[in-house]
Amino acid sequence: MPGKGNIHPVVVPKWGMAMERGLLSAWHVDEGAPLSVGDELVDIETEKIANSVEATHSGILRRRIGTVGEAYPCGALIGVIAEATVAEEEITAFVAEHAATSRPVSVEASGPTPQMIDVNGHSLRYLTQGAGGVPVLLIHGLAGDLNNWLFVQPALSGRRVCYAVDLPGHGGSSKDLSGIHNLVDVGDLLLAFLDRLALDRVHLVAHSMGAAVALDLARRRGHRLASLTLLSPAGLGVSSNSEFIAGLMAAGNRREMAAVLKMLLADEVQVSRDLVNDMLKYKRLDGAEAALRKFCEFLSQENRSTAQALAGVATPVQVIWGAQDRILRPLTAAELPSNVRLTVLESTGHMPHLEKSSRVVEAIENWGPSG
């Protein structure tokens, strides 16, 4: 919902297609507290994960409307930010107006839905948000899919078009990996995808195994990339936690899958029933397990050192890592060339784009798209 000049609403965001409402689980500030941009205001929980809403403007939290423990539809007003100088009556009128005119964002009214595209005999699913500018392309990691970007894609698409794609064998893309024998082939398929969409040059943001693919593209087709942001990257000389990968392949029920997925996050409590179920449902798709197994093989073939991985890469590269990543040990600044910016996030595991999404968005914004 729009603000009114100097009055700024705090609303329940819509993270991902399926989100209809969020549970307000904690306030971090009191009514009347002074705020700077980026301050954490409130924690919202969905069935998939919890995240916090941050102040989009500086000022005072003039109204704290949402109650802890209550669920609100996406778009609902839960707070109001304005400078101290704004009159009380105006704030009151604003709140009343919002109550009268706002509607919760329903699933039907939600924006874009994923589309399918045929690329070289493979059917790829992708989601487009936003418009204009130099495009951003988001690539998930092993066993992930475009939904991994549910906190990041909406934020980035405010200022330019943003694509999230399901790698072959993953998500809603076709599971038959004929013709794909290694990560280079995956990279080539993504280039063909970009060609089909007539995207000459993109800011590439890639997570984990997706980062290994991205690095290969940066080495071979760097001219197609405006910038490279690697999250918890494989392919940079750190080997993956084999216990995790074995566990992921073997997990056949809720209990086993929950135990494996706990390794992904710094805060284990965040592994929700839906997260576990979604992973099980993916694995039970025909061909998914076979595809996963192949990708594990591809990944195991990737053993370049950090220096080798970055050799000849001219694209500006930044790396974001969670300090508590148990899948891929975070590199230190000393282990990376000086022109590679490293951001290590505290209290963050292997999924910074889920655990600290606003920091990730911030890092992308001030590295790639503006640069």
Added chain:
Amino acid sequence: MAIKSYRQALNEALRHEMRRDPMVILAGVDIGDGYTSAAADAPGDAEGGGVLGVTAGLIQEFGVARVIETPISESAMIGMCVGAACTGLRPVADLMFADFLGVCFDQIFNQAAKLRYMFGGKAKVPLVIRAMVGAGQNAAAQHSQMLHSLFTHIPGLKVVLPSSPYDAKGLLITAIRDDDPVIFLEHKVLYDVQEEVPDESYRVPFGEANIVTDGDDVTVVAFSMMVRTALAASKVLEKEGIGVELIDPRTTSPLDEDGILESVAKTGRVVIVDEGNPRCGVGADVAALIASRAFHSLKAPIGLVTAPHTPVPFSPPLEKAYLPSAERVADAVRRVMSSNAR
């Protein structure tokens, strides 16, 4: 992925499996809407497919050799499918109404269920028998029963009761790929329920319950259409501050005993909701399981909500009273919440 109905989800499962495996055949009355025997000048019905449309389009795609329309002869039809199953084919028989099990039950419980065991493991019967169950459409006593309890009682059979489109497709795919005889019971009231269902084929395993909602106060175990009834009750109860953990076992044989017991260990209170008749039913079976294996977790007596010990009545107000309602489920939950065994 798209929004599909329970009926469409089942149709997709049949279609995908028939495309994937040439040994899969269908047999039953009217499954092609009389295509096989239609007069040359009959208009035909490309949209049709059985009494409630699940087999639509299949006889047109796969032909009369794989979609076999039979005379009304359940014993011969089911028995034929048993024989075909143990000699190389993978039949999916359409019994139409589970109430018809009476005229072919020998083929199911004495033959299909027992061949593997009686023959020392040397036979296998990869047969699926699909049938409609349940009340709610004023179809009266001989077309409205659940009868899942009778099947569940028989060693050698597997019994499946999907409550949603996603589950229906995945469970039917699993059933067709399973090498044991599977009784697949579709609740007639659920055919038009819609939900996101992947376009691809996927499995939903047997013996794994679906936890529909998480809750800390009371476990509700419900089957087939009663899952939706219990879900409606849980929404009302949520407003009263009662957190319901709703469990849909999806299959009664095998039954996810650990899943149920884990939940009861957490909440200490349980209500079981079953549309079947109360004597010797699955509800009583689960109650006995909980009483014998989770007794010390219980804070209240086990609640059991079922139909009465009567046939299904015809008249709408009577049928409404027959079926467990959301209010009755909510009342049962309130009772176990306010009761304290110790």
Added chain:
Amino acid sequence: MQLKTEDLLEAYRRMRTIRVFEENVKSEFERGNIPGFVHLYVGQEASAVGVCMNLRDSDYIGSTHRGHGHCIAKGCDVKAMMAEIYARRTGLCGGKGGSMHIADFTHGMLGANAIVGGNPPMVIGAALSAKTLGNQGVGVSFTGDGGSNQGTTFESMNMAVVLKLPAVFIFENNGFGESTSYDYAVGCKDVASRAGAFGMPAVKVDGTDFFAVHETARSMIERARTGEGPSAIETVATRWHGHYMGDAETYRSKEERNRVRRSDPLVKFQSRVLREGWLKQTQLDQIDAGVEGLIAAAIAEASAAPFPTESDLVTQVYNSYP
């Protein structure tokens, strides 16, 4: 059609095996060495063997509770059969089926069936498989005069005609459905005419005459193989013994029982082959001796074999669970 020497020998060997097997099972049962029920096929040997000599290993047959004869005629392992009847772990079904559920899918034997009328639907299913797989296989159902009255039998005949399945229905009229005489229980003239009314060719033959059975079955089975659809054969051969071992047989007189034994299929076969000069007495004697030895060995081995263990109780209910 003239049979080759080796086929005549084989036919005699199978019939003699059935006779000796059954008579020994009878005496072993009377000694208390066999648990449960047994239903003996003595006097009906030509029916099973006359039909089964026309079948391949991969063709399927279904049988009744009186299934030992069909099993042997179809080529099942005699020693494993005996062990099964003796309830041992080495039996054809691991000791889990017994006399009334003897089966061997490797020889196309879909099993003895303890439910009267239980096998015809399954056999038409085997016929459906053969038709669908296009392998010119057939399904042959053995049913008694009692079973011919069951709804499942009627339904199967109609279904086989409607779907034009490669099935042959053999109705073995042995005089009695349990203790009820067939001419009381079968309302119409005979079983063959009733089968004919379902829309298939149906003939009646002397079930004690191997050659009559064999020739009739040959043409009906050939019919089925070439896609012309189902047919029925009523073979008349009264059983010698009671419905089950222990049956006091108060439903027929001693004179009647003695009269029946004068129509011995083995004696008829021997007379014919010797008279026609197709076989010599020495050949028949040699077979007799061999069979006696085989059955004696079968009994000795079965008696010494281990029973199933308690852990066998809960296995093989399912292929996988869940």
